[in-house]
Amino acid sequence: xxxxxxxxxxxxxxxxxxxxxxxxxxxxxxxxxxxxxxxxxxxxxxxxxxxxxxxxxxxxxxxxxxxxxxxxxxxxxxxxxxxxxxxxxxxxxxxxxxxxxxxxxxxxxxxxxxxxxxxxxxxxxxxxxxxxxxxxxxxxxxxxxxxxxxxxxxxxxxxxxxxxxxxxxxxxxxxxxxxxxxxxxxxxxxxxxxxxxxxxxxxxxxxxxxxxxxxxxxxxxxxxxxxxxxxxxxxxxxxxxxxxxxxxxxxxxxxxxxxxxxxxxxxxxxxxxxxxxxxxxxxxxxxxxxxxxxxxxxxxxxxxxxxxxxxxxxxxxxxxxxx
Amino acid sequence: xxxxxxxxxxxxxxxxxxxxxxxxxxxxxxxxxxxxxxxxxxxxxxxxxxxxxxxxxxxxxxxxxxxxxxxxxxxxxxxxxxxxxxxxxxxxxxxxxxxxxxxxxxxxxxxxxxxxxxxxxxxxxxxxxxxxxxxxxxxxxxxxxxxxxxxxxxxxxxxxxxxxxxxxxxxxxxxxxxxxxxxxxxxxxxxxxxxxxxxxxxxxxxxxxxxxxxxxxxxxxxxxxxxxxxxxxxxxxxxxxxxxxxxxxxxxxxxxxxxxxxxxxxxxxxxxxxxxxxxxxxxxxxxxxxxxxxxxxxxxxxxxxxxxxxxxxxxxxxxxxxxxxxxxxxxxxxxxxxxxxxxxxxxxxxxxxxxxxxxxxx
Numbered sequence: 283x284x285x286x287x288x289x290x291x292x293x294x295x296x297x298x299x300x301x302x303x304x305x306x307x308x309x310x311x312x313x314x315x316x317x318x319x320x321x322x323x324x325x326x327x328x329x330x331x332x333x334x335x336x337x338x339x340x341x342x343x344x345x346x347x348x349x350x351x352x353x354x355x356x357x358x359x360x361x362x363x364x365x366x367x368x369x370x371x372x373x374x375x376x377x378x379x380x381x382x383x384x385x386x387x388x389x390x391x392x393x394x395x396x397x398x399x400x401x402x403x404x405x406x407x408x409x410x411x412x413x414x415x416x417x418x419x420x421x422x423x424x425x426x427x428x429x430x431x432x433x434x435x436x437x438x439x440x441x442x443x444x445x446x447x448x449x450x451x452x453x454x455x456x457x458x459x460x461x462x463x464x465x466x467x468x469x470x471x472x473x474x475x476x477x478x479x480x481x482x483x484x485x486x487x488x489x490x491x492x493x494x495x496x497x498x499x500x501x502x503x504x505x506x507x508x509x510x511x512x513x514x515x516x517x518x519x520x521x522x523x524x525x526x527x528x529x530x531x532x533x534x535x536x537x538x539x540x541x542x543x544x545x546x547x548x549x550x551x552x553x554x555x556x557x558x559x560x561x562x563x564x565x566x567x568x569x570x571x572x573x574x575x576x577x578x579x580x581x582x583x584x585x586x587x588x589x590x591x592x593x594x595x596x597x598x599x600x601x602x603x604x605x
Numbered sequence: 606x607x608x609x610x611x612x613x614x615x616x617x618x619x620x621x622x623x624x625x626x627x628x629x630x631x632x633x634x635x636x637x638x639x640x641x642x643x644x645x646x647x648x649x650x651x652x653x654x655x656x657x658x659x660x661x662x663x664x665x666x667x668x669x670x671x672x673x674x675x676x677x678x679x680x681x682x683x684x685x686x687x688x689x690x691x692x693x694x695x696x697x698x699x700x701x702x703x704x705x706x707x708x709x710x711x712x713x714x715x716x717x718x719x720x721x722x723x724x725x726x727x728x729x730x731x732x733x734x735x736x737x738x739x740x741x742x743x744x745x746x747x748x749x750x751x752x753x754x755x756x757x758x759x760x761x762x763x764x765x766x767x768x769x770x771x772x773x774x775x776x777x778x779x780x781x782x783x784x785x786x787x788x789x790x791x792x793x794x795x796x797x798x799x800x801x802x803x804x805x806x807x808x809x810x811x812x813x814x815x816x817x818x819x820x821x822x823x824x825x826x827x828x829x830x831x832x833x834x835x836x837x838x839x840x841x842x843x844x845x846x847x848x849x850x851x852x853x854x855x856x857x858x859x860x861x862x863x864x865x866x867x868x869x870x871x872x873x874x875x876x877x878x879x880x881x882x883x884x885x886x887x888x889x890x891x892x893x894x895x896x897x898x899x900x901x902x903x904x905x906x907x908x909x910x911x912x913x914x915x916x917x918x919x920x921x922x923x924x925x926x927x928x929x930x931x932x933x934x935x936x937x938x939x940x941x942x943x944x945x946x947x948x949x950x951x952x953x954x955x956x957x958x959x960x961x962x963x964x965x966x967x
Contacts, residue, residue, distance in 0.1 A: 307790075313869040314789025320778035321801065324838025328812065329804060335815035350818045400645065405638035412642055414953045415650060421890075421945040423898045425917045425924070426938040432927045433659060433935060434652040439667070441655045473652065477960075484961040529806055536900050540924050559810050564905060569814050580811040587806050 333580070339573035346567035355570070362574040372575075374550065375558040378464065382554065383531035385468045390527035391520065394475045398482035413483070420476030428540045431470045432457065457541055460551035467552065470537055478523050485519035486512070514599045521594045528590065532583055535560070555579060659935040661743035667931065671736050678742035682718045689716070691738035694728065708732040747936035754933070755919055757940060764915040767832055767903075768896040774837035775892045776885065782839045783847035784873050788859065805841045809901075817905060829913060831906040832899075836892075843888045850884035850959070851877060886952055887959030897945050916941055 340362050344355035366372060401412045419427070434440050435456040443453030456466040489512060497507050513520075535556035538546065544561055546553025559579065563572035661676040669679070681688040682704035689704035694715065703715040706725050713732035716725050751757070785791065786798055820831045854877060862872045878885065900917040907913050920937050927934040949956070 310789060310869070311791065314785050314791045317781040317785035317789065317869070317873075318791065318797070320837065321782040321839040321844065322797075324778075324835065325800070325804070328816065328835050328838060329807060332812035332815035332819075333807075335818075336811055339814060346818075350822060397645075400638070400642050403638050403642075405634040406642055407635065407639045410954075410957075412646060413957060414950070415646055417953075417957075418946065418949065419649075419653070421894045421949045422942045423917055423945065424900060425921055426941040428924055429920075429927060429934050429938040429941075430652045430656045432924065433931055434655045436931075439931075441651055445651075473649075480957065480960045487961065526805075533808055533810075540900070540921060543925075556808075556810060563814055563817075569818070573814050576808070576810040576814065579808050583806060583808055 336573045336576055339570055340577055341570075343570045346563075346569050358570065362571050365571060366574060366578060371553070371558055372555075372578075375546075375553045375555040378546070378551065378553055379532060379534075379555040381464050382467065382534060383528065385465060386471060386531040386534070387524060387527045389468060389472055390475065390478055390530075391524055393472060394478035394523070395482050395520075397475070397479045398486055401479070402483055402486045413480075416479060417476035419473040422474070424536055425540060427470055427473060428537050431466070431473075432541065435466055435469070458548050460549045463542070463548055463551045467534075467537055467541070471534065478526070481519060481523060482516070485516040489515045517598045518600060521590075521598045525587065525590050525594070528586060529583065532556075532579070532586070656935045656938050659932050660747055660939045661745070662932050663744045663746065664930070664932050670733075673739050675741060676743040677739035680738040680740055682716075684716055684718075684721070691718070692732060692735040693738055694730075694735060702738050703728075705732060747932045748940065750930075750933050751923075751937045751940060755922075755937075757916075759912065760914060760916040760919040761944075763913060763919075764897060764917075767829055767915055768893050770829075770833050771836035771896050772889055772892045774833065775840065775843060776889060778837050778839040779843040779847055779888060780873070780878065780885070782844045783851055784869075784877060786844065786848045787851035788856075788869075801841050801844060813905065820906065826906060827908070827910045827913070829907075832896075832902055843892065846888060846891075846960070847881065847884055850881050854880045883955050883959035885959070886955040890948065890952055890956050893948065894945055 341357055341359065342355045343358045343362075344350065348354040397416050400406060401409050401416065403409070406412060422430075435442055437443055437453060437455040437458070440453075440456075442456075446453040454462040456462050493511050493515070494507055497511055502510065533556065535554040538552040538554050539557055539560065542548070542552035542557075544557070544565055546557055555575075556579070559572055559575045562568045562575060658675050663676070663678070666672045666677065680691045680702075682691055683689070684704060684706070689706060691702050691704050692715075693700050694703045701717065702719075703717050706714040706716055708714075709732075711731060712727055712729045714725050715728050717723055782801075786794065786801075791797070816831070817826075820826055825831050825834075858880065859872045859876050862876045863869075867875065897915075898917065899915070900921070903915050903918045907918065911919075920941055923934045923937045
């Protein structure tokens with residue numbers, strides 16, 4: 283567009299240079315598109331088309347026991363959607379997911395920040411060793427983590443309850459108590475906060491030291507400096523971490539599947555929404571209804587993210603001035 | 606451009622600041638902060654301690670009374686051809702280590718190994734409440750038991766092949782895409798970038814059913830292809846991290862290369878990539894760990910194909926047998942995490958640098 287407009291305005295002043303310039307620009311555009319192509323093809327093949335297809339499947343009663351072909355399934359209109367409203371398991375499993383999220387998000391906000399403050403402290407000896415060891419559990423595979431936490435949270439022989447006993451507290455039965463199974467899973471997830479810690483650490487290190495020096499000259503103490511400089515300066519990163527935590531919490535379920543099995547034991551207390559979806563799709567092979575469940579989750583996550591961004595725009599301070 | 610220069614300047618000044626800080630450093634806060642940090646670290650790594658001690662314990666030790674927390678063996682003393690257990694017996698001149706010859710309800714016959722000539726003597730007291738003498742004695746039985754129960758060499762090989770191939774795919778594709786976003790004028794680039802970032806929010810559940818059906822349709826179900834091929838088409842997290850890092854590399858470098866006649870591909874390979882080693886290390890490790898960790902995708906796509914299982918799915922059965930063989934389960938956990946842990950320790954310096962310096966600085 284821009285090129286043709288230019289051409290009509292200034293007719294043939296230095297045609298060779300202009301030609302070459304646009305040819306070079308064209309050439310670079312081609313290279314750019316070439317480099318972009320893996321993502322774009324992947325976006326279409328592995329994300330956009332499948333979502334459209336999930337939408338299509340939600341109007342069918344396709345069951346994965348048969349090969350996917352016309353004639354092996356019927357169109358059932360909106361009956362999968364009607365089923366959403368009469369399915370009590372949806373509310374239950376959403377409740378489990380929300381309970382987990384309500385614990386996971388504040389924990390994921392505060393604990394990694396405290397760790398980052400600790401390993402960023404100039405008073406800490408050998409901060410690199412601390413950083414490495416705090417990150418270590420993050421690289422531990424979830425299956426191994428589940429094995430370890432089954433042991434360490436064991437109500438009789440586990441070390442957590444042993445430690446609580448020293449302080450005179452009778453520890454709960456954690457993974458076998460419906461009340462405590464979700465907090466136990468939260469503890470397991472809390473073990474893998476290395477990424478969040480590093481993101482906070484990067485943010486803390488990018489706060490200009492002059493700000494702290496100026497505040498100290500003005501007589502601000504450590505606590506005031508933290509709340510009036512550190513927190514506002516890193517608020518975009520706090521916001522980013524909250525969004526990530528919410529999304530991750532809504533996608534959490536593998537550890538629950540490993541510990542509680544497909545029934546969400548004990549007593550359905552770990553039947554996460556995603557576990558319920560997995561059961562419908564890959565245990566009961568009810569792909570039509572499972573697609574509807576997937577779309578519901580998609581819509582919920584979209585609404586949540588939009589709300590978060592609405593709220594976030596107002597409460598985040600951008601030092602650069604741009605929103 | 607200006608921001609890049611500013612950052613560089615600030616970094617070069619940093620060591621001097623550090624020096625000034627060092628001088629100002631008081632000894633009391635240092636001790637206090639380090640002590641608190643150390644306690645938090647102990648608590649945080651408590652599960653690892655539990656895992657390691659249990660993995661090296663003989664299974665009998667779990668049911669033994671008064672056994673220590675660490676892997677240990679009860680010490681015995683051979684007296685007249687019999688192995689007698691040693692006990693810590695409190696006496697008037699301190700705790701003595703005596704071997705139990707015969708125990709009764711309210712008294713017991715002991716022999717003192719350091720004074721055998723004294724012969725067997727009687728001691729008044731309940732021997733059952735005495736602490737047995739233990740020495741540190743880790744055993745490897747749990748590892749051999751776990752090793753024999755599942756085919757670890759096969760699981761390791763499978764996981765390794767899957768992880769290496771998909772990491773290579775991720776690296777190639779994400780570096781390309783990040784380069785496109787960092788350096789090229791593409792119409793609608795901002796919109797595309799927002800689109801890329803918003804795919805982070807997309808729940809995998811929304812796409813897995815059609816993908817499962819499609820992969821089955823083209824005969825890829827029960828093979829590694831569904832786990833490998835998508836990796837070659839980039840992902841939002843890694844592209845974002847790489848792009849942030851690429852943006853910090855001075856543009857003059859690639860302009861110089863292009864003046865010398867290098868095409869963008871050569872510039873990418875010979876200028877950008879060598880400058881971005883920390884970020885590339887971070888992405889490599891992130892993806893390698895992700896694949897090593899991934900349980901859901903292999904579970905869905907490799908159903909029933911036990912000879913193709915990666916380690917995550919292969920050892921999942923230990924979770925349900927934990928109750929009967931806790932020590933073996935812990936040995937399995939050690940075997941599962943040992944490779945990622947070693948890799949992480951080897952590359953941690955580069956890794957931390959790559960993640961922290963790109964971070965989400967914006």
